[in-house]
Structure formats: C-alpha cells, structure tokens
Amino acid sequence: MARTAIMPTPDEAVAGIEDGSTVLVGGFGLAGMPFDLIDALIRQGAADLTIVANNAGNGDVGLAALLAAGRVRKVICSFPRQVDSYVFDELFLAGKIELEVVPQGNLAERMRAAGAGIGAFYCPTGVGTSLTEGKEIRSIDGRDYALEYPIRGDYALISAHIGDRMGNLVYRKTARNFGPVMATAATTTIAQVSSIVPTGDLDPEAVVTPSIYVDRVVAVQARHYTVQGAR
C-alpha cells in the first residue's frame, strides 16, 4: 500500500523504468507536456519504449527529444503530423518507428477504460472507416459500434500545476488535457508539478486527480514554451 512518494529530483522520479515499457505521456502539443520527466527519462536510458500520447513530438524538446534519442519503438497517438513534427516524420518515413493512429476521443476513452476496470466498450467513432477495420462491429438500437479495448501503461508521465504532499493534483487551463486520464491508466503514475504544498492546502472540492492515482510527485521549475518550441 505504497502512498505517494515525494521525489527530490526528476531523475529519481523516473528511476526503474524498464526497457520495453509502455509509457503514457501527457500533453497536447506542448501544453501539459512533462518536459522534466522526459528529459530525465532520456538520461535514465530506458529503450524500446512504446509511447502513448496525443502527438508524436513538437520541435526538438520533450517527446521529440526522446524520439531523437532513439529510445522509442512505437508511438500510439492521434495526431503525429504537425508543422513542427520533423523528428517523428523523419524516423517514420525512414521506417525506424512504428505508428498506430487512434482517434483522439478513443485514445482518451481507451485509457479511461483501463483506469476504470472496463474490459472493452462499444464506440461509434470511426465505424465505416479504415481505423475500425478488423474490429468487431455490433448494432445497438439501430446504430453501429466498434469494440474498443483499453490502453494500459506501465508508467504515466504527466504534468500538473500544483500537488500536495499526499499526491492530490490540480491542473492549469488546457494543460489538463490527458493528465487526469493517464494518471488512472498506468501501474505507476509519475507527476511533475510546479509546486508541492502542505497536505490540506488544496481545496478538496477542487482536486482533479485524487492521490490514489499518483505514485510519485516531483516539483520542478516552471518552464515556458511557446506553441512553436522552447522560448
């Protein structure tokens, strides 16, 4: 019954991530991306990773840097191709990385299902398109649905705004995005936050991710990025 551990540094926070792990990485573009945890993972050296994220890296920072370091075997995401996704584009076109494209809402719901103990669910998204080819289709009340399975992570790396010493988390604006869902869907959830406050300082009514989902928290210096890359 391990309670949330407050980690002194990002490097200690990512200790133990094994080669071949499936890692859920928060963020939508650069908003909510756990830059410090990813940089620490690059130093830590785990390889042959499967990354689940909305995008496949922007510019040269964060997830793009992990890809550039050659540590990622496969990316499961909704939207790899962007104006600044050149690191992924080059690896993919050279056949050096696998890609599984999942509709954005299915990506979120499949992780939600994993965290909520749902074995699978029927979803109307993508029915009749190439992204549901080979999936079981069931007609319910006259509408067709495809069977979708959960996506579980060995680890989740997320970025939140403030944590308390219990591991409760609050987020900031649209940087919340995948964080609360990924936190529920991994065996070990690691959160970076801009500050850790004493237990009781967060309004219980405002907690978004309850501490039960969080295994390790580390406070980092807030970094400011523009949407196009590091500033």
Add this chain to the structure above:
Amino acid sequence: MIQTATALAPEQLAARIAQDIPAGAFVNLGIGQPTRIADHLAPELGVVLHTENGMLGMGREAKGEEIDPDLTNAGKVPVTETPGASYFHHADSFAMMRGGHLDVCVLGAFQVSESGDLANWHTGKPGAIPAVGGAMDLAIGAKDVYVMMTLFAKDGSPKLVPACTYPLTGVGCVSRIYTDRAIFEITGDGVRVTETFGIGVDELRDRLDVPLETAHPAG
C-alpha cells in the same frame, strides 16, 4: 432560393455560416477555415465554443501579453477564455461530443458524398503520414455536422461527389455543406441546393456528378 452574382470569399463564407449558428448553441469549429466563423458570431448570441483539448467558453486568439502556453485551442494556437469558461480532461471532452451534447460542429473536407459521408483526415497517398486527431469523433458526435469547403478542388474537380474516393472520416454524418459556390443540404433523400453564389443550378448540375434538387423550382 437565394442567388448572388459572385462566388463567396472565405471571409464571406464564414460570415454566412455564422448566420446559421443558433443562439445559445454549443459549437466546435474545426481547425483551419472554420475557425474564422468565430469572428462573425455576435456576442449577444451567447454561442459557447468548445475546443476538444478540454474547454468550453473559448475566446478569441491571444495576443502579446495574453499568450499563455497552458491555454491553446485544438490547433495549438494560444487563445483566451471568456466569462463562464470551464476546463475538463480529454475523456470528458470527447464524452460530451460523442454523447450528443454538442449542437453543431463545422469541419473542413477533402470530399463529401451525396449521402453525407465525410473524407477529411487523410489523402491516402503513399508517404503521407496519417493523422486523425479528433476528426472522426467530431464527425459522429455533434448533433449537426456542417462542412465548410471550396466546391471545386484546385484542379477543378468537384468535392461534392457520388462516393468519396479519399479515406472516410465518418459515414452519413454531414447535414449541410457550405461552399464558395453554393450551399447544400443532405436531406436523406438526396442533395438540395439552397443558395448559389455566382453559378446557376444548371451549371452546378453540369459540373457535379450528383443529382440536385432545388428548394424552389428555379433555374
């Protein structure tokens, strides 16, 4: 049927679509051209904009000191928040879409078929990197899916077609198509032209391989 003498410029088309957004509606505007519609929605209409990365009550694009890396739209452009805005995570954002709570979404398209099939996510060309984002979720989620596009591709080929040749995003999901040359309704029985811009119905019938009804018997 309304007819004008010239084709609509993108800004005029955006303004025209804005006229059809009901007061008080919850609306998602797709990345690209549909984003322009927001500039034509009068504040007193009380339309609430949804952005699938997790916000209701999205405001205009942020400028200068307003730019906050933690506050962007689905196109990753920095935006502002309006009074009464709310934030939520991705599973909730797509649940409200899939669950039929969103009134209208307006999407761009490569092609729309006469039965309302939508193709807007992938060209299917060799070497093209597929990227779907929220397109498939939006296509089947909103109560009404409107398409905003040019009627003809750069090579002159029509984008309203009998059957899509590009990979599909959704089946039978589009209810209206707003283009620079005409507005079409997908009725369930066929395609009805409701307005034309600098083109006659006869010429539309000539250039489109799709049977067209008109709102009123007119040329």
